[in-house]
Amino acid sequence: MDLTQRKEQVLKAVVEGYIASGEPVGSKTLQNDLFSDVSSATIRNDMADLTVKGYLSQPHTSAGRVPSQRGYRYYVERLMSRNKLSPRITEYIEEKLIQSADTPENILKKSTQVLSEVTGVASIASTPSGERARVHKVRFVQTGRQTAMAVLICSTGMVKTKLFRCDFVITSEALNIFDKALNSLLSGMELARITQPFIQTVAASFGEMALYMPSVLIAVMEASKEALKSEITVSGQTNILSLPDISVNAAAQMLRFLSSKREIASLLCEKPNGTAVYIGEETGRQELYQSSVIITHYEISGQTAGEIALLGSVRMDYKNCIGCLEYTADVAGQLIEQLVAS
Amino acid sequence: MDLTQRKEQVLKAVVEGYIASGEPVGSKTLQNDLFSDVSSATIRNDMADLTVKGYLSQPHTSAGRVPSQRGYRYYVERLMSRNKLSPRITEYIEEKLIQSADTPENILKKSTQVLSEVTGVASIASTPSGERARVHKVRFVQTGRQTAMAVLICSTGMVKTKLFRCDFVITSEALNIFDKALNSLLSGMELARITQPFIQTVAASFGEMALYMPSVLIAVMEASKEALKSEITVSGQTNILSLPDISVNAAAQMLRFLSSKREIASLLCEKPNGTAVYIGEETGRQELYQSSVIITHYEISGQTAGEIALLGSVRMDYKNCIGCLEYTADVAGQLIEQLVAS
DNA sequence: CGTTAGCACTCTAATATGCCGAGTGCTAAC
């Protein structure tokens, strides 16, 4: 299934030419731009062969060639040069991300914003799930006579709060007792283990205090549930409408897809190693057959923590998009890691 | 500026006919549908007069009539029958809202969802703002070596948190000092008064501590900003793409508008009494010249608490939309009131 | 004076026609 070197060059030139212009690429254009040493007829022969083999297709007999899905795939896997981004871009991304480096959520929100800005497509990110997280500390802050806030600080640096109401008047002594009891009990525990049955047994074990615990424990449990699930943020939806080769209909389908967190989550969780590129039908979703998706993950302390992705048209600038995406994921991961470390 | 009764009938019929069909309405169509007692020529005369007076316009000489902005306005103000919604709709709305009556945010989120569903346009809502709120207390919770969380407790019972990072290692003594200093300073203060210049003078007054204060003060300020501003939720953006008379370009502009919370906020805060309808240019925004907006508010304990709105094309079904909107706002207000009371 | 019938007129949308040119595939020569 290998191609001769020149055919690879032709394929690469067609893909990049088509990505750049949006117009089917003809043999003469290629000759002028790239292959002054061979004639257009030779290129025509090569293109004909690439068409037979399924890497290119023609919109109609007298038009130039357009990459097929298979052509894009060959390009992405074997022809695309993964060269450096320009320092202007990397600096820009870094600058924007550092500005909002206060919480993981905001870093990822900003990541999608800056990505959609520099790539011109839509961007998605999922915040770190608390799957492997443990309880670092629990704190309580009184907010009213009978209301207080549980603050759950996770080993990952994530902080979740939950307001709760008690049916007794709260005193600082009571909060102190809760604090001591729960910290000695929960510190270091995996979030996933704080479940309904677990808090029931805990409550029971508190003897005379048991009466006062339920609302407190439920608050902590809900905070930990919140921390467990990863949030999804989307930016750049409006970019989809400006994509030149996406019909209104297809754009509507893509936007509908992006407005369903459930759909997005199912797409992001198809975790491969490294960066995955799904082209057209490879997305496996009817509503994304005219779209391509690039998914990568960011790491915290060397562990995959969450995903960042781009959603655009099949004719997107894979080289640039992959570059920006991976760079942003890298920076975002580092920033979140710093946040956690401190 | 009054019209004869028949001309009003003609105007009403044109508006409703055009809203229903999307096609310019001709004299014969009107005669067949509504005015079997007068001839089409008479209607033509009336339409010609309404055109001269600016209530109708013609896409071109040989086409039927289409309502002008002024025509829509006259219709909305004087001709539209504000009759009851069908019980099927009201029951449906009520059922959906009651399902998610746990927090004000969720009630309003659901309101926009159900509204965009039943009206086929986009919907916006703002949560109650903290305008009249004061600072009750400020608390700090350490979350890491160099990170902490400011907890702002408002007189209305609203609680906002903000994580921040310091460029020094945080000790519990430091937090205690912040706590004392800021509580004596801020307790009872209106949220609106915690501004950039204010915190600068405060920071300056702290003498040798001044170096350590900025990040803390900024966190408190941002928390109070959060508490002050009402959140905005949007649903049904994808509906905009299905609006038949909105060009892709106009749809993109509307979606861009909807993705900017700031823009939305400025639109919602043009508070009139009761329900306001802005048709086309009346929105006062270039990007919404092809759109219409209907804004109403919901009340808690008889006080205006926030806004709910619809955004659609100029040719929207004002009667149905206004009905659904007002009904939903009513129910949402009641549900939130119940929540606050408890 | 308001209403009506009749009719010529206007303009769009849909369909047909012809032409240009980009780009191809094929063949024969190198």
Added chain:
DNA sequence: GTTAGCACTCGGCATATTAGAGTGCTAACG
């Protein structure tokens, strides 16, 4: 294997034609 040459294809654009919907105007009517 490569190249030049050439006939051929087909979409896109501009132009012409037609059908039909709807109008405005005029003259007649009660």
